[in-house]
Amino acid sequence: MTITTDFAPDFSAPSTAVAAALAAYLLFGEAWAGRRMYASLARRRDTEPxxxxxxxxxxxxxxxxxxxxAVAALLLSPGTAAADLGLALPERPAYAVAAILLTGAAAVASGRHFRDLAERGRNVPGLSAIEAMLPRTPVERRLAIAVAVSDGVCAELVYRGLLIAFGVGALGLDLYAAAALSVLVYALAGFYQGRRGVLAFALFGAVFTGLYFATGSLLLPVAVHVILSVRDLTLPAPEKLHTATAA
Known part of the structure; x- marks a missing residue:
């Protein structure tokens, strides 16, 4: 199925309270916390192993x-089905699989291109904004992949699945107004990367929302999100590239 204007999840009072608290954190706390955490990492990255x-x-x-x-909000509301949060298979799984494979191929090609640019000392789009969180050791690389997968799964469940359902079912917003609000809140999460990060998060948030609406499932946006996050978080840190070149 696809997401249409008759989409109407029913939130109970306890579910509304949990979802409202989560939405408030995402709107007012996530941008501040993310920026503070990343700034602290950037200061300590080269001095604390x-x-x-x-x-x-x-x-x-x-x-x-x-x-x-998000799951608690779902379980506390008998009138809200898992499918209302996008936890369902897409109507046409073959198309979703094809899109995932194409995205994976594009991510591999672009990842190689970005690495080649970095090795030649050329600018890699967006690399400077996440430089401090790029892995330099095998342990860090494994954790980076875990973070990338968690980012894709959890962000889509929270920002697309829950927030849109909450906007419609609890706040009484029009479906597209709820979707726009979820994109706005997601864009704020990119504040730790600066103004360009906010714009990039807004763009990708709109893309992921479009994929969700087109399929009625979080499967495709989750898969695309994970693929892109793994590509970005496994780019080699500049120091590692420079060391390898010098050797």
Missing amino acids: RALVRYYGLVLALWWALAAL
């Missing part, structure tokens, strides 16, 4: 805590 490991651990704990609240 385990700074990135601790940062990744905190990010993982935060993501899964937010996802747990």
Whole structure:
């Protein structure tokens, strides 16, 4: 199925309270917390060997805590089905699989291109904004992949699945107004990367929302989000590239 204007999840009072608390954090706290956490990491990255490991651990704990609240909101509301949060298979799985494969191929090609640019000392779009969180060791690389997967799964559940359903079912917003609000809130989460990060998050938030609306499922946006996050978070850190070149 696709998401249409007759979409009308029914939130109970306890579910509304949980979802409202989560939405308030995403709107008013996530941008501040993300910027503060990343600034702290950037200051400590070169002087504390385990700074990135601790940062990744905190990010993982935060993501899964937010996802747990989204699931709690669903379980506390008998009138809201799992499909109302996008937890369903797409109507045409073959098209979703084809889109995932194409996205994966594009991500591999673009990842190689970005690495080649970095090795030649050329500018890689967006790399400077996430430089502090790029892995330099095998342990950091494994954690980076875990963070990328969690980012894709949890962000889509929270920002697309829950927020849009909450906007329609609890706030009484029109479907497209709820979707626009979810994109706006998601864009604010990119504040730790500066103004360009906010714009990039807004663009990708709109794309992920479009994929969700087109399929009625979070499967495709989750898969695309995970693929892009893995590509970005596994780019080699500049110091590693420079060391390899010098050697």
